[in-house]
Amino acid sequence: MNKTVNINIGGLFFHIDEDAYQKLSRYFDAIKRSLSNSSGKDEIMKDIEMRVAELLTEQQKSDKHVINLKDVDQVVAVMGQPEDYRIDDDNQEPSSANFTSSGRKKLYRDKDKGLIGGVCTGLGHYFGIDSIWIKIGFILLVWAGGSGVLAYLILWAITPKAVTTSEKLEMTGEPVTISNIEKKVREEYESVSSKFKNANYDEMGNQVKNGAEKVANGFGNVIMKIFGAFAKVLGAFILIFSALSLVAVIITSIVMVFSSSMPDNKIVEFIHTPIGLETPLWIQGILFLFAAGIPIFFILILGLKLLVTNLKSIGNIAKYSLLGIWIISVGILISLGINEFNQLAYAGKTVQKETINISANDTIKVKFRYNDFFSKSIHDRDDIRIAQDSMGNPVIYSTNVGIHLKRTDNPSPYIQIETRAHGKSFAEANERAKKIKYGFKIVGNELILDNYFLTDTKNKLRNQRVDIYLYLPNGIVYYPDANVETYLDGSNADFDYYYGPEGYKYKVESDKLRCLDCPESENTNDVQTEEINITETNDTVKSVSVKVNGKEILNDTKGKKSKLTIDSNGIIIKTE
Structure with a gap:
């Protein structure tokens, strides 16, 4: 039975039995003796301890695991014996007895050589290419639409910085051994030493003097505090924005995701997505969560890093798993988007024409009606949705109906109903348009139109629409119901989109609609022509005559004072 002790290696605590502890202690003592003449001995020992702690952590199977001799032997096998890695001078290569290593690289940010966050330099080490090509790639992505900035920020947030000597060796794929740790530290130490040797001490003295004066004045501290405060404010802004967005x-x-279980889909009816045809809404919800939520989550982590010092990382497994899920989700969305675009590639329509048997001088009444099974109001414009008919069968119900007023030279008015739809081909689009069920009827001189249409759910949602073209001959009186305004469409119409209030009678005169019974305040479409005649003699106005539609409304020849006003429609009227 062996006694166990608790030890601290590289800032981590371990349970280790007494025999393993003694062997590990002798191992560290041997390393210290081998480094007695090395520059930066303390830094080398710190990095070696951190590497040993990392290897012991990988061997722990549970929190109650006790480090034994076998675990220590495996660490020594990876790190090597101190006597096998003596570096007495720069020209002597270390022996490699009893050592093997995979040389596997790990992705880190190289802050020492990087310009901003060291992301590009770290990627260059990882892929074994010059970092300049990585930087050019990010710049091209920025020009292509700004995605390079988002990708850089995500990689900055999820990629750890190479701080210790062990991490710097792993970043370049070098084995993390006593020899390489010592060599790396000595190189950095000698690099710093050479800078001091080659320095211009007179110039340095002046710089130190100037720097001391600035420090004495507190300028340097103020600048650092300002930058620190700015980083905190920026971090808070990023955190709040990303949290609300998430x-x-x-x-x-x-x-x-839960749209199908919501009553009557009232909320979902207002959600229109670019891929809403073939793809169920719950699948779109999941993909949207991953594609939009993961980048926002990483931006949130970046904001926390700016606010919180020494924020604990979420771990490489979580980082790269989320990154992989995001890439897959974006790829699926792009694929679905291409498929959805193909579903609307071609437009088809059917045309039905019906003559209204009334004379050109008669009155035609127009009104819309609704189906109270699907809606309780003529003004209910849900556009398009899945519903059930009176027999309980699922159908596509839509109020995407519009009426267009056209002029004709025929002696009688007529109506033309056009049903429209889209598909992957002209044949498919025309067939889908034929299956639209739309109703109307002509009773005497009254045209009654449905404000909705139906089609089978097998036809799917493919921009189905019904357009009603009402052709009116010259001289006929057009009498729209008050509900016509809701469905009036000015596209492809021969008359103004808004010709006046509904519920009044309009006579077709050429390409105009003249209201016959509108109140004067609402009669905005009667065409008026103004004629103004001014007579002058020796630069003096002798008389002013104003005619509107041939009728004289002002003839000031006797010195009377009259007032002319132009109303909101540009029509001259006389006021006393």
Whole structure:
């Protein structure tokens, strides 16, 4: 039965039995003796201890694991014996007895050689290429749409910085052994020493003097505090913005995922996505959560790093797992987007024409009606949604209906109904348009139109629409119901989009609609022509005559004072 002790190696605590502890202590003592003549001995020992602690952590199977002789032997096998790695001068290579290493690289940020965060330099070490090519790639991504900035920030947030000598060796793929740790520290030590040797001490003295004066004045401290405060403010801004954005993404994703169980889909009816045709909304919700939420999460971590000193990392496994999920989600969204675009590549339509048997001088009444099974208001414009008919069968219900007023030279008015839809081909689009069910009827001189249409759910949502073209001959009286305004469409129309208030009668005169019974304040479409005649003699106005539509409204020839006003429609009227 062996006694166990608790030890601290590289800032980590371990349970180790007495025999293993004694062997590990002798191992460290031997290393110290081998480094007695080395520059930076303390730094080398610190890095060696941290590397040993890392290897022991990898061998721990549980929190109660006790380090034994076998574990210590495995560490020694990786690190090597001190006597096998003596570096007495720069020209002597260390022996490699009893040592093997995979030389596997790890991704770190090289802050020492990097310009900003060391991301590009670290990637260059990892892939074995010059970092300048990585930097050029990020610049091209920025020009291509700004994605390079987002990618750089994500990599900055998830990639750890190479701080210790062991991490710097792992970054370049060199084995983390006593020899390489000692060699790396000596190189850095000698680099610093050479800088001091080659320095211009007179110039340095002046710089130190000037620097001392600045420090005495407190300028340097103020600048550092300002930059520190700026970093904190920036971190707080990033944290608040990213947190709110992440909450919004999560809520939107939950609504989309559980959309099918919501009553009447009232909330979902207002959610329109670019890939909303073939892909179920719950799948879109999951993909949206990953594609938008993961980058925002990493930006949130970046904000926390600016605010919190020594923030603990979420771990490489979590970082690279989230990055992989994000790449897969974006790839799936791009693929679905291409497929959705193909579903709307071609437009098709069907045309139905019906003559209204009334004379050109008669009155045609127009009104819309609704189906109270699907809606309780004529003004309910849900556009398009999945519903059930009176028999309980699922159908596509839509109020995407519009009426266009056209002029015709035919003696009688007529109506043209066009049903429209999209598809992967003209044949598919035309077939889908044919399957739209739309109803209307003509009763005497009254045209009654449905404000909705139906189609089978097998036809899918493919921008289905119904356009009603009402052709009116010259001289006919057009009498729209008050509900027509909701569905009036000015595209492809021969008359103004808004010709006046509904519920009044309009006579077709050429390409105009003249209201016959509108109140004067609302009659905005009667065409008026103004004629102003001014007579002058020797630069003196003798008379002013104003005519509107041939009717004289002002003839000031007797010195009377009259007032002319131009209303909001540009029409001259006479006021006393």
